[in-house]
Amino acid sequence: MFDLMIIGGGPAGLAASVYAARKRLDTLLIATDIGGQVIRTMGIENYLGYQFIEGPELIEKFRTQISQFPIEQKIGYTVTRLTKVDTAFQAETDSSEKFQARAVIYATGKKPRKLGVPGEDEYAGKGxxxxxxxxxxxxxxxxxxxxxxxxxxxxxxxxxxxxxxxxxxxxxxxxxxxxxxxxxxxxxxxxxxxxxxxxxxxxxxxxxxxxxxxxxxxxxxxxxxxxxxxxEIGLVPNSEAVKDLVKLNRFGEVKINCRCETPVPGLYAAGDVTDVPEKQIVIAAGEGAKAALQAHRYLQRLAYVHY
Amino acid sequence: MAEKKVFVYSTPTCPYCKRVKEYLSRKGINYTEFNVAEDRNAAKEMIQKSGQMGVPVTIIDGQIVVGFNQSLLDKLLDTQVT
The missing domain is CATH 3.50.50.60 (FAD/NAD(P)-binding domain)
Incomplete structure (x- = not known):
């Protein structure tokens, strides 16, 4: 059982990882891939500290930064369902491995919207x-x-x-x-x-x-x-795994308050998967940091951690 | 163990291709790269071998990996790097 499970490897999940690690929370990071949508961004000119940086390069810097911390990483794993088990959370993954934690930050971002027409899935990658x-x-x-x-x-x-x-x-x-x-x-x-x-x-x-x-x-x-x-018809949130646990808005985004809290105690969400106004790398990173600090307070309050 | 033969078909503008190449380099894996944006023969070969019209396509000892799929790359390379 981990203290904190961070689901998602974009700016929100990675910033959350840095903050969680610095609070010495026993942390698991699960992500389909490190980088999220940033990987697909060729030029970034509005992330503070860089006048210009390419997406993959920024991600590499994020990766280097989190790899200095002793957090468990499960990269290449996609969480298919998140459930509440007693006072904790359980994540089921596409690899059939399951993971448990006392608190969760859900930061899975968005993915390209599909057309939903015949032939689309059949010919994905084939045209x-x-x-x-x-x-x-x-x-x-x-x-x-x-x-x-x-x-x-x-x-x-x-x-x-x-x-x-x-x-x-x-x-x-x-x-x-x-x-x-x-x-x-x-x-x-x-x-x-x-x-x-x-x-x-x-x-x-x-x-x-x-x-x-x-x-x-x-x-x-x-x-x-x-x-x-x-x-190229826009993006949809990766919120399927929590759709039975929390309420989604009409865009399929996870509703949060200004503390990144969902109505489920211990479940936080951050970044593009949430209803936070404006989807930006710098905003996702800030939200991830906030969610980690809030999750730390939650774990302290319930006396799971004493530091 | 003999070194695995690794081919990467990519385009210069494709971020996932960059991720694959960085990942292989990080693991110390030697690979042969084809730029399908310029090399039309390589593009044809990629489509023929993989049935894919998307990059990156990585071929490891004849086994095909589409996109940047870290767990599958790990599996086919039988190595684990964090």
């Missing part, structure tokens, strides 16, 4: 991708679609018009991203913008070969011949 900066170059000289209308979709489309043969930008609504990006896109000659089109199906034959879309108003159906589908 369907959620990381344009990663996989973009693999589709050089081919036809692709970017699905979405916000800034991340527009940026992906801007990157892809430079390397792909042709890009279809498919958005369910009118484009909602920044005007400056929309202006830049209007210069591209190999781009076709389909606004108010619903993506209905991704088709393929071991790899993606096309996508079916339907006009929201017109009902007109089109088949787009392409090899790649870049899904």
């Amino acid at each position: 369907v991708t959620y990381c344009a900066i990663c996989d973009g170059p693999v589709f050089a000289g081919q036809r692709v679609a970017v699905v979405g209308g916000g800034n991340s979709a527009l940026s992906a489309a801007l990157d892809m018009v430079k390397i792909a043969e042709h890009v279809d930008l498919v958005s369910l609504t009118k484009l909602t991203g920044d005007a400056i990006l929309i202006d830049k896109l209007s210069e591209a000659r190999n781009l076709n913008i389909l606004t108010e089109y619903q993506t209905e199906k991704i088709e393929g034959n071991s790899l993606v070969t096309g996508m079916r879309v339907r006009g929201v108003k017109s009902g007109e159906e089109k088949r787009l011949d392409l090899a790649g589908v870049f899904v």
